Amino acid sequence: MKILAIDTSCDETAAAITDGRRVLSNVIYSQVLLHKKWGGVVPSIAKRAHEEKIEFVIAEALKKHKITEIDYIVVTQGPGLAVALEVGIKKAKELAIKYQKKLISVNHLEGHIYSAFVQNSQGNPKRNFKFPYLSLIISGGHTEFVIFKNHLEYQIIGETLDDAAGEALDKAAKLLGLGYPGGPVLERLAKEVENKDFHNFPRPMLKSNDLNFSFSGLKTSFYYFLKKNPNQTSEVKLLASSFQEAVFDTLIKKTEKAIKQTGINRLVVGGGVIANLHLRQLFRKLVGKHHGEVLFPSYKYLTGDNAAMIGVVAGFKAEKDLFVKNIDELDRIPRWSL
Numbered sequence: 354m355k356i357l358a359i360d361t362s363c364d365e366t367a368a369a370i371t372d373g374r375r376v377l378s379n380v381i382y383s384q385v386l387l388h389k390k391w392g393g394v395v396p397s398i399a400k401r402a403h404e405e406k407i408e409f410v411i412a413e414a415l416k417k418h419k420i421t422e423i424d425y426i427v428v429t430q431g432p433g434l435a436v437a438l439e440v441g442i443k444k445a446k447e448l449a450i451k452y453q454k455k456l457i458s459v460n461h462l463e464g465h466i467y468s469a470f471v472q473n474s475q476g477n478p479k480r481n482f483k484f485p486y487l488s489l490i491i492s493g494g495h496t497e498f499v500i501f502k503n504h505l506e507y508q509i510i511g512e513t514l515d516d517a518a519g520e521a522l523d524k525a526a527k528l529l530g531l532g533y534p535g536g537p538v539l540e541r542l543a544k545e546v547e548n549k550d551f552h553n554f555p556r557p558m559l560k561s562n563d564l565n566f567s568f569s570g571l572k573t574s575f576y577y578f579l580k581k582n583p584n585q586t587s588e589v590k591l592l593a594s595s596f597q598e599a600v601f602d603t604l605i606k607k608t609e610k611a612i613k614q615t616g617i618n619r620l621v622v623g624g625g626v627i628a629n630l631h632l633r634q635l636f637r638k639l640v641g642k643h644h645g646e647v648l649f650p651s652y653k654y655l656t657g658d659n660a661a662m663i664g665v666v667a668g669f670k671a672e673k674d675l676f677v678k679n680i681d682e683l684d685r686i687p688r689w690s691l
């Protein structure tokens with residue numbers, strides 16, 4: 354069952370061909386360089402870049418596969434940037450109508466949850482599903498705990514009340530005058546530091562019993578710390594590492610709380626922030642303590658935004674006959690919970 358998948362939810366124009374859990378091709382045009390000088394994603398620039406690249410990206414994904422051999426087309430319907438989502442949806446509709454293919458719509462967050470189960474063209478890694486999982490999505494737009502109960506069945510049990518974890522890292526990097534996206538820059542600097550938690554910045558929401566996050570207070574206290582200690586900016590490595598540590602420690606401690614509350618010790622983590630090797634280690638240590646396991650997306654290019662993960666979700670939707678009923682009416686859903 355071959356699927357052409359399209360995702361334009363934020364600042365990556367992505368297309369992929371999948372067959373079940375296998376990825377046959379995966380093409381991503383990243384707009385990072387276009388947004389870099391603005392320190393974040395600029396919607397109008399994102400829209401234009403998606404429009405300019407979408408055909409090329411789809412053509413590349415289809416290079417070894419004729420569109421006539423494709424069974425279904427899937428597109429990310431949300432959540433994400435409205436003007437960006439629109440571009441992918443418009444293209445997917447056009448192709449579905451022109452080639453008379455059934456269309457599937459997927460929630461981008463489902464993609465991040467399934468990303469740990471995406472396989473390469475050889476079918477690796479060969480992990481089977483052992484429901485339920487405790488899933489944590491940590492990206493630039495989202496920080497959410499979800500019980501992944503069964504295929505396509507999710508229950509959100511915690512989320513950020515303000516900034517997402519990746520967004521917090523990006524904002525801290527911006528305050529330090531470092532590049533965008535901030536996560537990878539902070540990771541690089543933090544690697545060079547022995548005492549990773551030198552400044553011991555506050556860990557937000559750890560005292561509350563729920564599983565929600567809030568990172569805006571941490572960002573504010575970081576801002577005032579920098580204002581009060583301008584000479585500290587020379588210690589950029591220590592600041593980067595300490596900020597990263599405060600975010601990660603919060604994620605890990607809340608995850609421990611979630612494991613205890615749900616009794617689920619099998620974790621699936623997805624979203625751009627889990628590209629961070631130090632964070633992966635912290636999760637491994639945590640599940641070791643709780644005799645569980647943790648699954649991450651296998652390949653570096655599957656950690657961030659991509660269409661392969663969307664295609665894999667669509668495979669499960671197709672099995673259940675979950676197709677878009679009226680293609681003409683399909684519209685983007687910028688704020689869309691699971």
Ligand code: KG4
Binds near residue numbers: 491522
């Ligand atoms: O999943 P993603 O690519 O896009 C969204 O759907 O948001 O996540 C992007 C986020 C950004 O905030 C970026 O700074 C963060 O993931 N990120 C990282 C790393 N690579 C990307 N954070 C920490 N360490 C990294 N190596």
Ligand code: ZN
Binds near residue numbers: 465625657
């Ligand atoms: Zn994403």
